[in-house]
Each structure stands twice: as structure tokens, then as C-alpha cells.
Amino acid sequence: MARMSLTPLLVLSLAWAASATDKTLNSTLDISLAQAPTALDKVALLPSPSDWRFDFFAQPTYQYNPGAVINANAATFPATVGNGLTMSWVNLGPCAMQPPHYHPRASNYIVVIEGTVETYMIPENGGELIKVLLEPGQMTLFPKGSLHSMQNMGCDKATLVSALSTEDPGTHNVANGLFGLPRDMVAAAFGGSLSADDLDTIYGKIPPVGTGVTLGSASCLKTCHMK
Ligand SMILES: *[C@@H]1O[C@H](CO)[C@@H](O)[C@H](O)[C@H]1NC(C)=O
Secondary structure, X not given: OXXXXXXXXXXXXXXXXXXXOOOOOOHHHHHHHHHOOOHHHHHHOOOOHHHHOOOXXXXXXOOOOOEEEEEEOOXXXXXXXXXXXXXXXXXXXXXXXXXXXXXXXXXXXXXXXXXXXXXEEEOOOOOOOEEEEEOOOOEEEEOOOOEEEEEEOXXXXXXXXXXXXXXXXXXXXXXXXXXXXXXXXHXXXXXXXXXXXXXHHHHHHOOOOOOOOEEOOHHHHHHOOOO
């Protein structure tokens, strides 16, 4: 029995690993849309009602354990090409967080629709941490390129709707990105006091980008009896 129950877990974790970045569904169509001489030529490339509908709930990563960021963007929803916006649906399970990341090409507006979410944003070197507590119906924004993170502060699920100011915003998780640099450079960036072994230990604990959501702070997990 125990062995059988592993299979769905494995399939799920493979699906998460595969979803680290959005795969372009139809690059031929995206290129045609990007090169269409007029807006009407573009519309003609999207003849079916289904070309104009994106179903967040039907996406394979939709879940709250621990959660997911689901993007309707140039890769996943060709109708967005040339229209200057990504819409995202964000599921945060109990205590789940979006780890620190930035979008290289977009400002990001988020609205909480259920739960209580705390957001953290540092605009750039020299900028102070801006911490905002959001209840349903409240929003904040993360300027283009700012470092940001957020956590569901509650023991029930939280949900957000997120808009990004281009159909190809990109996402860069800083912990994962940092450790892609040569180890001795990372060691120097940490002030030279950490060994390669220390760094390997830290690197080994950083969750993969996955669905864009991981478990949050130890204090929240303790409050919600998840640890
Ligand atoms: C991609 O889009 C083109 C143009 O609409 C279409 O002809 C083709 O069948 C699509 N390919 C896939 C794999 O959906």
C-alpha cells in the first residue's frame, strides 16, 4: 500500500519540476501574432472562442499544497502576444510563500481575494524593506525589477490575482539564481567566511523553482502545527 501511494507523489513532483518555467505552447502561432501587420490580422489568427479563453483551474499545476503561480502569458496563452499584460492566479496553501524573486521586465500588481498575505519588497540597493499586510480586496504592487516575496500568514488557503505589465515578464528566484554562479564567487559574495562545503549545504536546502511557491516561515508552520 505504502509503495503504491508513492506513484502519484512522484508524478506530481515531476510535474512541478517540469513547470519551473512556462513552456511556449505554440511558438509558430506566437511568431505569427508578433509579426502580424495589423491588429485585425492578429485577430484572424485566433479564430476560435477557445483561442480567447484561459482556464486557470484546468492547469496541471493548480493546487494548494503548497501552492502555485499560474501564468496566462505569451508562452501559455498566445492571445496575450502584443497586448502588454500577463494575468496570474496565485494559490498559497497554509503558510505557503513565494520565495524572493524579481521580474526583469514587468511591474507586478497583486490583489488578495482570500486569506491574509504579507508582502515584502526591496526596490533596489539603498531602498528600505516595504512590508505590507493584505486582506481580501486589498492590493499592493512591486515595481519592475524589485526584489519581492510574500507569505500566506494563515492556516487556511490564500488566493491572489496578479497582473504583470508585459506578456513576457520573466521571473528570477534570487536564491536559485545566486547559486548558479561559480562557487568561489558566491563564497566571496558572502564575505569569504563560508567554505565550499557550507555553500553546498545551503544550496542543497534551496527548493527548486517548481511552481513558484514553497513552504513559508518556521514561525507560521509552528503556529499552524505543520512542523
Ligand atoms: C500552432 O498554431 C498554428 C497556427 O494557428 C496551427 O496551425 C498549429 O496547428 C498549431 N500547432 C499546435 C501544436 O497546436
